[in-house]
Amino acid sequence: xxxxVEAALVEAxxxxxxxxxxxxxxGSTPIALYRRLAERHxxxxxxxxxxxxxxxDEYLGITPDNPQSYRAYMQREFFDQVDIDPANTHLPECxxxxxxxxxxxxxxxxxxxxxxxxxQVLGIGHNGxxxxxxxxxxxxxxxxxxxxxxxxxxxxxxxxxxxxxQPRLAITMGIATIMEARRILLLATGDAKATAVAGxxxxxxxxMCPASAxxxxxxxxxxxxxxxxxxLRYREYYDLANRENRALKDRFxxxxxxx
Ligand code: GLP
Numbered sequence: 638x639x640x641x642v643e644a645a646l647v648e649a650x651x652x653x654x655x656x657x658x659x660x661x662x663x664g665s666t667p668i669a670l671y672r673r674l675a676e677r678h679x680x681x682x683x684x685x686x687x688x689x690x691x692x693x694d695e696y697l698g699i700t701p702d703n704p705q706s707y708r709a710y711m712q713r714e715f716f717d718q719v720d721i722d723p724a725n726t727h728l729p730e731c732x733x734x735x736x737x738x739x740x741x742x743x744x745x746x747x748x749x750x751x752x753x754x755x756x757q758v759l760g761i762g763h764n765g766x767x768x769x770x771x772x773x774x775x776x777x778x779x780x781x782x783x784x785x786x787x788x789x790x791x792x793x794x795x796x797x798x799x800x801x802x803q804p805r806l807a808i809t810m811g812i813a814t815i816m817e818a819r820r821i822l823l824l825a826t827g828d829a830k831a832t833a834v835a836g837x838x839x840x841x842x843x844x845m846c847p848a849s850a851x852x853x854x855x856x857x858x859x860x861x862x863x864x865x866x867x868x869l870r871y872r873e874y875y876d877l878a879n880r881e882n883r884a885l886k887d888r889f890x891x892x893x894x895x896x
Pocket of ligand 1: 662663664665666667693694759760761762763767768769789793
């Protein structure tokens, strides 16, 4: 997967709509995208000055200044590297002492008031989760508290030191929240993601692979490396369709022209 392609999709959105609202993801996968966008920003090629963002999820039980928080990740990996207005960056954070059950409905209202998400960036968990919508999540769920599965805790434990507190709960956009984004860009790399990717693209639509709900979305771009694509049965067809789509875009304009 070339990080230039992912970044180009973000940049194309900003060209069409400088006030675009982005949905951002955390995890290791989007880091290459954020670095590329930061480079392009330093080179004066892209600006987030008028953009806004809503992150998918945040841990519950750690404060934003904890380096393990997704707020800290976003500041470090992206927000501090570009010119986005900090006041326009949002995560479903629960301040200490507040009822976490109230955060979700408030977050949904904030997204709606901002005009909805134009482009949602997604990674995918080994078990097919998107955001922290674990298998068995309702396909019409909204932003809410989720208990993380042992598999997710185990996958993410690599990021925590021995003895460091690892949250077991998170607040995540729901699947219905994600599905309302106008466009979705899902990134996956590595063979550990191949089964989840096959479930996403070719499996049945099922709450047991939350990403499979994206089959019901009109505009999803899935960018994979070879390893993550390894279990796709229709791989040859996708390559063929990509070539045809590229030829059409070369003739008639780019990704966002139809909006
Ligand atoms: C995490 C996040 C997801 C992310 C996924 C994959 O738990 N909540 O938003 O997409 O797991 O993470 P990674 O990109 O590190 O494999």
